[in-house]
Amino acid sequence: EDKVVQSPLSLVVHEGDTVTLNCSYEVTNFRSLLWYKQEKKAPTFLFMLTSSGIEKKSGRLSSILDKKELSSILNITATQTGDSAIYLCAVVPFNSGGSNYKLTFGKGTLLTVNP
Amino acid sequence: GAVVSQHPSRVICKSGTSVKIECRSLDFQATTMFWYRQFPKKSLMLMATSNEGSKATYEQGVEKDKFLINHASLTLSTLTVTSAHPEDSSFYICSAPEISGTTYNEQFFGPGTRLTVL
Numbered sequence: 001e002d003k004v005v006q007s008p009l010s011l012v013v014h015e016g017d018t019v020t021l022n023c024s025y026e027v028t029n030f031r032s033l034l035w036y037k038q039e040k041k042a043p044t045f046l047f048m049l050t051s052s053g054i055e056k057k058s059g060r061l062s063s064i065l066d067k068k069e070l071s072s073i074l075n076i077t078a079t080q081t082g083d084s085a086i087y088l089c090a091v092v093p094f095n096s097g098g099s100n101y102k103l104t105f106g107k108g109t110l111l112t113v114n115p
Numbered sequence: 116g117a118v119v120s121q122h123p124s125r126v127i128c129k130s131g132t133s134v135k136i137e138c139r140s141l142d143f144q145a146t147t148m149f150w151y152r153q154f155p156k157k158s159l160m161l162m163a164t165s166n167e168g169s170k171a172t173y174e175q176g177v178e179k180d181k182f183l184i185n186h187a188s189l190t191l192s193t194l195t196v197t198s199a200h201p202e203d204s205s206f207y208i209c210s211a212p213e214i215s216g217t218t219y220n221e222q223f224f225g226p227g228t229r230l231t232v233l
Contacts, residue, residue: 034222042208042224043159088158092222101147101212103222108158 002027006089006106014114017079021109023089024071031094033072034103035063038086046074046087079113086110117143117213121225128199129233136194136228138165138209144189145211150182153206153227165192165209199232206230 003026013019025033032050036043047056049065049072056063060083063074076083090103118141128134138148146167151159163184164172171184181203183195196203208227 036224042227045221045223048221086156086158101214101222102149102161102164103210105158105161110156 002091002093002104004089004091004104004106006087006109008109009107010110010112012112012114013079015080017113018075018077019079019111021074021076021087021089021111022071023074023106024069025089025091025104026070027091027093027104029094030067031092033065034090034092035072035074036088036090038088038108039084043088076111079111081113081115084111084113117141117211117221117223119145119209119211119223119225121209121228123228124226125229125231127231127233130200131198133195133197134199134230136196136207136209136230138192138194138211138225140190140211140223143211143213145192145213146189148186148192148209148211149222150184150192150194151208151210153208155206159208162194165194167192196230199230201232204230204232 005024007022032048034048035046047063052067060077065072086108088108089106120139122137148165150162152162153159161174162177165184165186167186173179186192206227209225210222212222
């Protein structure tokens with residue numbers, strides 16, 4: 001069974017701090033790893049990582065995948081109160097059957113950024 | 116990016132009634148859609164995979180007679196919570212992967228439906 005573990009489960013920081021969120025996985029036939037941010041409604045897509053060692057960047061957020069270590073990190077620099085959310089990591093397996101594209105989510109990291 | 120809609124966004128019902136939630140892919144076809152349930156400040160729990168033209172695949176522990184799924188067309192899946200009880204109150208979210216040929220692009224989420232059973 002595919003497994004995704006995120007750490008820490010929750011984190012409280014002050015505005016301006018830099019945070020690193022971790023995600024490790026065990027999956028048969030890995031396809032991709034995705035990061036999502038969830039505030040009050042449905043998750044919004046941040047990054048999709050397929051290749052090891054290539055950093056993806058969007059503003060103050062960046063992420064990288066390490067296939068050797070079966071893990072990924074999400075970095076947020078100069079955090080703002082608007083970054084407060086649950087950050088979800090999910091993996092997509094490469095299956096040939098009906099479970100294609102089924103995401104397995106980690107439990108998420110609840111990030112709180114205080115002013 | 117692609118858009119997935121859900122309707123209704125919020126529903127309050129009495130115990131014992133059935134509630135239908137719709138999930139639509141608005142600008143792409145989705146042969147597969149996924150239904151999740153989420154409790155406050157918790158991660159998404161996959162309930163079932165909805166397959167166009169065939170039966171849904173349920174995750175372990177999810178009652179298929181309780182949560183009926185119908186994938187009526189390439190753009191619509193419905194989840195019916197039958198004989199709802201207060202413990203069914205939750206946030207229900209659907210998602211659909213956007214696939215071009217054999218390339219998996221991204222998975223898009225609907226905005227969710229907040230179900231409250233009194």
